[in-house]
Amino acid sequence: MSDVFISQQSYGKNNIRLIKVIRNKNWHEVVELTIHVLLDGDFTTAYTEADNSKVVATDSMKNTVYILAKQSSNVQNIELFATEIGRHFIFTYSHVSQANVSITKHKWTRMLVDGKFHDHSFYRDGEDTHNAKVIVTRINNNDEDNEISIKIESGLKDLLVLKTTGSKFSGFIRDKYTTLPETNDRILSTSIDATWTYNIISSNLTSLTENVIKFDNIFDSIRSITLNIFATHDSESVQATLYLMANSVLNEHPQIESIRYELPNKHSFAYDLERFGLKNSEGNDADIFVPFDKPNGIISATISRKK
């Protein structure tokens, strides 16, 4: 064979689906997660020699996740649970150098029945999710927490929003390729994806567990800042609104190093009803729109603190 080598590998189990019921007498909590586990390390011979002796079966990875979920009290805190899973693979298999664990938490909101929160019934009030991606890397070959590094990224995904006014778009390049009219009043709609990184580096699970970073509080706050700015900003463009969101998050949360937003522009254009003698042009006249899902604009940027 020609002179080749494996320049990258990772393997694991994707889409491990899990529900945990946390029972407090009759008062139940429910957590639904989708989990991806990827391992890197000394796996070369599995590819080059068809030697499986170092392979942790992806089926065993799946079993491990369910066992850890049974034993852990952190399943609802996905950043911590992902860290526990990652540490497990690093400390159990000495040839694993890096574990990459991603978790998506799906929404289950407690039902309000006859004005009272129900003790065991929930509904899905939106497809938006809370996500965590944790990379646990071995630094030295020791079974010690201080011999690993833990990198944590959190995010929110698929938060679909729309505002019916308070959005303009004008002043852009007009040349022979331009047909889009300037507008002082348009529908603005996007499906918000945001991911952020923390500047507190911890190799130690206990310090994370003791809430050096309160991941869930930060998540709730970023979601609320994002919605707030979307609703209240008199937007000149998606770009300007994105920047304001990121700036507010970085101002509010000193633990956050950088935040990335990906905002598809879900266009809606006023339907041409002038042809039927009906006013439906820009501003107050327009109330009938056609949503166009494709093609869509996509505005994305990472905003980071200056060093």
Ligand SMILES: O=c1[nH]c(=O)c2[nH]c(=O)[nH]c2[nH]1
């Ligand atoms: O907010 C916007 N930013 C753009 O870059 C753009 N481009 C476009 O056609 N419409 C919009 N809207």
